[in-house]
Amino acid sequence: MKNIFIITKREYLTQVKKKSFLILTMLAPLLLAGFIALITFMFKANETQTKLSVIDKSGIFRTQLKSDKDIKYTFVPSETEKSLLVALKNVEDMDGVLVIPTNTDNNLDILEKNSKLYINKKIGFDAQSKISSQLSEVIKKEKIKKLGLTEGQLLALDQKFMIATENVVDKAKQDDNFAFGVKSVMSMSLMYIIFMFIMIYGVRVMRSVLEEKNNRVVEILISSVKPFELMMGKILGVTLVALTQFAIWITMSVVAASIFNNNYTPAIAQNADNPMAKIGGIKEMLTLVFHNLLSLNYGMIIFVFIAFFFLGYIFYSSMYAAIGSAVDNETETQQFTIFGILPLILGMYGSFSIMNNPEGPMAFWLSIIPLTSPVAMVARIPFGVPVWQIVLSIFLLVVFTLGMVYIAAKIYRVGILMYGNKATFKELWKWIRTS
DSSP: OHHHHHHHHHHHHHHHTSHHHHHHHHHHHHHHHHHHHHHHHHHHHTOOOEEEEEEESSSSSTTTOOOOSSEEEEEOOGGGHHHHHHHTTTOSSOOEEEEEOOOGGGOHHHHHHHOEEEESSOOOHHHHHHHHHHHHHHHHHHHHHHTTOOHHHHHHHHOOOOOOOOOSSOGGGOOOHHHHHHHHHHHHHHHHHHHHHHHHHHHHHHHHHHHHHHTTHHHHHTTTSOHHHHHHHHHHHHHHHHHHHHHHHHHHHHHHHHHHHTTOOHHHHHTTTSHHHHOOSHHHHHHHHHHHHHTSOHHHHHHHHHHHHHHHHHHHHHHHHHHHHHOSSHHHHHHHHHHHHHHHHHHHHHGGGGTTOTTSHHHHHHHHSTTTHHHHHHHHGGGOOOHHHHHHHHHHHHHHHHHHHHHHHHHHHHHTTOOSOOOOHHHHHHHHHOO
8 A cells, every 4th residue: 555655646746746737727717718708709700690681562571570680671662673683793781682572362371482582692591590480470470360369369379388396305306497407517517527537537547557568667667566556556646636626626616606606686586587588697697507506415516526536537547557558559459448438428428318307217227337327427416316326326336446446457467568469358358367
């Protein structure tokens, strides 16, 4: 244990003392926020207002088609149709001409069929969809009016049925739409973080082992320590590096959530059902998001996140360390790394069903089976998981992790000094059986 501690300490301090580690750890949340803002700006920068001249021969759409920031409708006399279509080829401040024919025999179906949009350049898919949707809405209203319905009755037809739900077993599981959306985003985010960090740091361990094997440094190291001690020290050192990053990020997130939550007011709470439409700005939106996060059992969420990352990382990094010791170059790792990637991918994509049914059989088994539980349980935890399922999942993951460490140590002990012999599954089985 002393040697494992020394190696762990060296691996840990080597990583955390780097300026790049400190800078990226502190700036990563800001960089992520900046990246999201940049992507949003890029989408906004590519948006332009589509300018259409409308010739409404039916007289139905003039008062019902309204311009907005995306589409500007300019109604012109029908006599200008030919001249507009000719000018459309060369005019830059007009994107198209919408020609709506006469409403012959009050037949709205023929009117819809014969309407045509002339354009002088490609119009975005969103703009085309919005134009079609607005025209369809006007046609829909006209058809309903033909049935003798009033405007008030028409609005009543479009009113959505909002059903109130109450969980008689556990009222804490009772969520509004916005709270459920926050939990879903948090679920997918935590799952993706676990997946990416296990992959990134696991591959880092594999490459580190392979590098030490190729430059023969390992031959000097194992003259002083046992192969198992070297492997575990390397794995635990990298694990603590990742946990340090998580601890800093979690602290920053909780502090930020607490600051924003101080601005939470009943007025913001009333807008939870439709925050995008009613809340005035990004500050109010963040306040509502962070309030919902703090209302969760975030102590349990943090514990489960750290516990399953720690165990899941040791499980998979032991596998990657064994792979790195068994091969001579990165090309040969491809035939083995698939066994470390597939279970994680299965757990990640299978967990997308958790948002639809967090307590379903798929969610349960993915969060219990050790190969997929590191990502699936973390995806389930924001929605609430019975304590016995968490305990059972951790117990099984501990057992499988110890088994994987034992198997990896067997392979590592032989493979780390094996050169020029291409490893096969048959060869690995021999190494595992070697006492």
